Structure formats: structure tokens, C-alpha cells
């Protein structure tokens with residue numbers, strides 16, 4: 001006999017679905033079902049089938065044959081079943097095995113459920129770059145310009161710009177030679193000690209004064225500008241901003257509000273392009289220089305100038321076009337490409353470069 005009766009619910013064969021509250025006891029190899037509202041039932045152990053039930057297998061279903069092929073059924077909570085397990089352990093043994101297997105299945109299921117968001121986020125991150133690239137195709141030109149303007153604003157905030165004088169005039173003259181009809185490009189000269197230039201989305205090109213000072217002539221500068229323009233027209237800059245913005249950009253595209261993006265883009269440091277993007281920009285630069293009747297040798301010549309200056313120790317290594325590696329390989333690729341093209345007559349840009357350098361030397 002069990003020490004304390006075990007509470008359970010009893011479902012008679014063909015009876016109601018709610019069940020009757022009963023108490024269970026064990027006596028001489030039989031289960032006694034003590035009913036408040038009816039006679040006590042007795043189910044011999046041999047007739048009993050015991051199964052774990054419920055979402056987390058926290059219940060036991062005890063059944064035995066009844067009339068009309070429907071069994072008698074008892075539902076017992078696992079936490080209440082201890083006294084029964086104690087007196088009739090064999091009854092629950094088979095069920096316990098199922099219970100443990102069921103629990104293992106359940107915990108595997110739960111683990112998968114918990115893992116799912118992690119997997120989804122992983123997938124999302126993997127697809128973020130291609131997604132950002134696709135969003136770029138839909139960014140309106142005025143948003144592109146806003147981003148460029150924001151980046152220019154930041155450059156202005158970081159240090160002085162050169163708004164007039166021979167160097168600024170020289171930059172605009174070279175830019176005018178390079179610009180195709182209908183193109184909207186803005187060139188700005190920043191007074192900075194590092195030899196660099198960058199292209200922001202929307203056609204904003206910023207050139208540092210040190211670059212003009214390092215160049216030996218206008219054709220070398222034209223080569224660099226043509227390269228930067230290529231980054232703009234190939235939308236490398238916009239793609240780079242988009243990839244850095246990632247989810248931010250996708251959210252902006254979904255909401256149709258890019259307002260936050262330009263402000264955010266302004267916080268970005270220098271845009272870094274892939275080697276493929278650099279090679280592509282180099283070749284497009286040569287196309288433009290030739291098309292505009294400018295000596296295309298200026299581009300490789302400028303990289304050689306940089307390499308020479310660096311070798312002579314005139315340049316601090318970190319500032320040397322960190323985003324534009326002037327490798328020997330790159331110079332060679334440019335020269336080889338030019339060797340394969342028909343020679344065309346170039347019209348010299350005709351700017352007194354010594355005067356430009358002198359103007360920049362006096363602040």
C-alpha cells in the first residue's frame with residue numbers, strides 16, 4: 001500500500017473529456033482508483049499500460065482495457081507519481097526509458113530552436129554585402145550627392161581648404177580638361193601634409209595640397225584625378241559607403257529615408273577599395289585621359305614620382321596613398337596597357353607647375 005494516495009484524473013471509457021478527480025493507491029499488485037463520486041476501481045498491474053505524456057513528458061498516462069474497446073485512463077503528474085514509482089517501479093521502467101528519450105529529443109529540438117536565430121543572423125550577415133550592393137542600384141542620385149556633401153563638410157571641418165590662388169586655379173583647369181559634357185563633378189583642394197586624394201559619392205573629389213606639390217607636372221595630377229573620377233563613375237565610393245553602412249543602409253532603403261545615411265557616412269574614415277576596384281579605376285582613367293587628349297603616361301609617372309620620393313625618404317610611409325598602393329606591379333600594368341594602345345597625339349595641359357608648387361610653399 002502506498003503511504004499517501006496519489007492524486008490523478010480518471011477518464012472512464014466513453015466518458016467525459018474533463019475526467020474525475022481520484023486518488024490512487026497500490027495494493028497487492030493492483031492499482032486502486034479511489035473515487036469520491038463512485039465505487040473504487042481496481043486495475044491489476046498486468047493489465048496496466050504506462051506511457052509518458054505531455055509537452056515535456058511531465059505526465060503519466062495509465063490505461064487498462066475497458067468496455068466498447070475504449071480503455072480506462074488515468075493522468076498522473078510526474079511530480080505526484082513518486083509514491084507509486086516506489087511501490088511499483090517496474091510499471092514505470094519502460095515509460096522512464098521513453099521519457100528520457102523524449103526529453104533528449106525535446107532538448108535537441110529546443111537547442112535547434114535557440115540556434116535558429118543565430119543561424120539566421122549568420123546568413124543575414126553573409127548576404128549583407130550583396131544586399132547592400134543591390135540597394136546601391138536604387139539609391140537616388142540626390143542621396144548620393146548628399147552623402148558626398150556630408151563627407152566634404154567633414155573634410156572642411158578637419159582642416160583648412162584652399163579656395164583660391166594659382167594651385168586652386170590649376171586644379172580646376174585640369175578638372176575642366178577631364179570632365180565629360182553633362183558630368184557633375186566637384187573638385188576641392190585641402191591644405192594637408194599627406195599626399196592623397198579621395199573620391200566621395202556624388203562626384204566630390206578632394207585633393208590634398210601635398211599631392212600637387214609632389215607632382216612634377218599637370219599631367220601627373222590629371223592621371224590621379226582621372227583615377228579618382230573613375231571611382232566616382234564606377235560608383236566604387238558609393239558601394240564602399242553602402243557596405244560600411246550595411247544594415248543601416250538597408251533599413252534606410254526600406255523606409256525610403258536616407259537622411260541618416262549621409263550624416264553617418266561623414267563619420268567614415270577614408271574609403272578603402274579592393275585591388276580589383278583600383279585596377280578597374282586605373283584602366284578607366286587611361287581611357288579618359290586618352291579621350292581628352294591628355295598624355296596618359298602621367299598616371300604611371302605619378303606613381304613613379306611617389307616611389308622615388310619614398311625611396312629618398314622624403315615621404316613618411318603611412319601617408320603614401322595607403323588606399324592606392326603605388327606598387328611596381330601597378331606601374332608595370334599601366335605601362336603594359338598603354339603599350340598595347342595606339343599612340344595618339346596629346347595636347348599639353350600647359351600649366352606652369354613650378355609656380356603652382358611655389359604658391360603652395362608659401363602658406
Ligand SMILES: [Zn+2]
Nearest residue numbers: 231278281324
Ligand atoms: Zn583609387
